[in-house]
């Protein structure tokens with residue numbers, strides 16, 4: 550990174566009582582130089598680049614990500630806008646992207662998935678900033694993208710092949726002599742561990758974006774901050790009191806998973822072994838219990854709330870509260886029935902026949918109630934899906950029933966970690982305890 554830009558960045562962070570330190574195990578890490586109160590904004594950033602999550606069945610405006618009154622760009626026939634205001638605001642960049650996409654054969658345009666567009670826009674923006682067509686600022690410049698970790702040397706051959714194929718397509722679209730395939734592939738690798746899914750206030754993904762300053766923040770399975778989005782702006786807020794000189798951390802993954810599950814997904818996507826305070830409990834009695842509740846089976850005695858562990862004689866699973874054995878065969882049969890129904894439910898075109906999809910998910914839920922612990926995360930996800938489908942069909946009474954079943958699970962897993970639900974009132978941010 551250029552020395553003057555680096556100095557500007559340090560000043561920018563200092564003004565916000567933040568500093569970046571290089572830790573041997575983690576690389577760049579963000580620290581606070583003041584005490585922070587729950588709900589306070591620690592850092593916010595607009596995306597360096599972003600694109601909506603357009604699919605063949607759903608499109609969004611390239612400017613604001615809204616879904617109504619869309620018109621296709623008459624030039625490239627790939628990008629959508631909700632009106633002239635969004636089209637104008639994007640034009641400086643899209644002018645170049647539009648030309649490049651128009652050159653591409655029509656049948657190849659269906660391969661221009663959001664990640665490919667993100668890469669195309671990244672290089673176009675870099676060039677436009679280099680040519681001073683777009684301004685360069687302390688927090689909006691390509692040097693910050695250059696500084697992101699890529700983990701290139703740790704990527705397996707199969708992944709590398711995929712990146713190379715995607716890089717070829719980007720090259721075909723851009724036709725920039727100054728950009729080489731390796732640089733594009735390296736940037737795909739950077740996207741994988743640094744890009745963020747931009748979600749609405751109900752946490753529904755709308756698009757993807759690169760926020761290089763927010764990307765300095767490391768992960769913890771018991772984080773002290775949370776990343777939310779206000780339209781397309783990334784906002785990092787404190788979840789509790791954070792004392793001066795602490796590291797700011799967010800969670801990159803679903804925190805309600807067993808330690809093994811969390812560590813596996815962090816290793817797979819972010820290529821590091823998590824050693825946070827929560828992960829360091831691995832194998833301890835409390836961690837074993839928590840994992841068995843989250844991802845294990847329920848006791849055969851319907852009234853018992855105990856959790857089950859594998860029987861040392863391999864006959865099945867033993868309840869740690871009432872010592873009842875649940876046979877391997879019974880668990881296997883239920884799991885196999887559940888697999889059949891789950892596959893049917895996931896394949897059911899819920900958009901066409903919502904009522905039929907609801908019935909399949911209800912059968913799935915019934916089997917999961919028999920198989921899993923009542924605080925199982927899998928069971929909770931099925932109930933969340935049912936809740937959403939019932940709300941879409943405005944079947945409120947039944948939706949309420951699932952809401953009541955989900956709330957205690959949220960309270961158990963999320964209350965301990967997300968001590969605050971921060972939401973926006975008309976004028977100001979108010980801190981509210983959950984429920």
Ligand SMILES: C[S@@+](CC[C@H](N)C(=O)[O-])C[C@H]1O[C@@H](n2cnc3c(N)ncnc32)[C@H](O)[C@@H]1O
Nearest residue numbers: 574575576577698742764765766767768819821
């Ligand atoms: C979004 S970046 C975070 C900033 C990064 N440390 C840097 O130097 O740019 C994600 C990467 O940071 C590292 N990282 C994040 N959290 C970590 C943690 N808790 N322990 C070890 N490495 C971590 C991993 O290499 C991961 O792929």
